[in-house]
Amino acid sequence: xxxxxxxxxxxxxxxxxxxxxxxxxxxxxxxxxxxxxxxxxxxxxxxxxxxxxxxxxxxxxxxxxxxxxxxxxxxxxxxxxxxxxxxxxxxxxxxxxxxxxxxxxxxxxxxxxxxxxxxxxxxxxxxxxxxxxxxxxxxxxxxxxxxxxxxxxxxxxxxxxxxxxxxxxxxxxxxxxxxxxxxxxxxxxxxxxxxxxxxxxxxxxxxxxxxxxxxxxxxxxxxxxxxxxxxxxxxxx
Numbered sequence: 001x002x003x004x005x006x007x008x009x010x011x012x013x014x015x016x017x018x019x020x021x022x023x024x025x026x027x028x029x030x031x032x033x034x035x036x037x038x039x040x041x042x043x044x045x046x047x048x049x050x051x052x053x054x055x056x057x058x059x060x061x062x063x064x065x066x067x068x069x070x071x072x073x074x075x076x077x078x079x080x081x082x083x084x085x086x087x088x089x090x091x092x093x094x095x096x097x098x099x100x101x102x103x104x105x106x107x108x109x110x111x112x113x114x115x116x117x118x119x120x121x122x123x124x125x126x127x128x129x130x131x132x133x134x135x136x137x138x139x140x141x142x143x144x145x146x147x148x149x150x151x152x153x154x155x156x157x158x159x160x161x162x163x164x165x166x167x168x169x170x171x172x173x174x175x176x177x178x179x180x181x182x183x184x185x186x187x188x189x190x191x192x193x194x195x196x197x198x199x200x201x202x203x204x205x206x207x208x209x210x211x212x213x214x215x216x217x218x219x220x221x222x223x224x225x226x227x228x229x230x231x232x233x234x235x236x237x
Contacts, residue, residue, distance in 0.1 A: 004049040009062050012055040023051065057081065059119045063127040070133050071124055077138040078154065081116050083183040084108035109187040117189075117197050125203035134204060141188040142211070154188050160235050 008019060054062050058073065059081050086108045124134060139154055165182070168174040191211055198204055 001048040006049055006051045007054050007063070008051060009054045009056065009058060011057065014055075016053040016055075019053070020051070059116050059123070061123050061127065065126050066129045068124075068128045068132060070135075071128060072135045073120070073137070075137055075139065077117060077120065077136060078140070078186050078188055080109070080112045080185045080187050082112065083185045084112045087183055088181065110189070110193065113187045113189055113193075114197060117194070118201060121198065121201050121203050125201075133207075136194075138194075139186075139188050140194070140211070141190055142213075143190050143192055154186055158184055 008016065010016070056062050058076065087105050090102075090105065128134065161184075165174065165179045169176050169179050191209060195206060195209065198206055
């Protein structure tokens with residue numbers, strides 16, 4: 001078996017200690033420089049991969065040039081680096097892009113996603129070897145869906161947050177102006193928007209692209225019959 005080295009990358013606030021504790025046990029069998037076994041303690045369970053952690057934003061450089069063979073961005077690129085400044089100034093009682101937003105709000109979010117995704121592609125292209133593979137999974141919206149229409153899972157989760165905010169405002173716990181100035185920095189692109197940016201930059205070739213629907217990616221987006229009370233408690237918390 002080849003020995004592989006992998007890196008987990010996330011913002012510095014991530015609990016990497018908890019992450020490492022969830023990995024399979026460390027390698028129990030090992031060999032000397034000539035490949036001869038020097039420990040026969042359950043060698044079948046030996047782990048042939050080694051991992052480390054890198055802290056920082058994936059919109060910036062994280063690794064040396066041409067050092068990565070495979071990258072996987074897992075459910076993260078729908079988080080943009082910031083709420084567009086033009087949106088922050090609008091003071092609209094919405095925490096995300098929705099049908100109640102003006103078209104300019106959706107356009108501002110798309111522009112920010114364009115900027116961030118372009119930065120991501122450029123940094124990964126410099127870090128990856130020629131012929132390397134990049135796998136991206138992110139939450140998006142269906143083809144043809146307008147920028148200001150409800151954005152699937154993202155809109156579902158944010159809807160719960162809006163109800164909570166409204167209740168806090170009505171009870172006088174949160175000032176209404178604070179609620180109006182709060183936006184979540186996420187954006188669900190369409191497959192056409194993602195494809196357009198990739199082709200425009202010309203750094204990667206798209207080998208396969210799929211839109212997967214009906215996959216529960218977050219417990220706040222679905223519940224089972226008979227579990228309504230548990231679901232309600234979860235959302236309330």
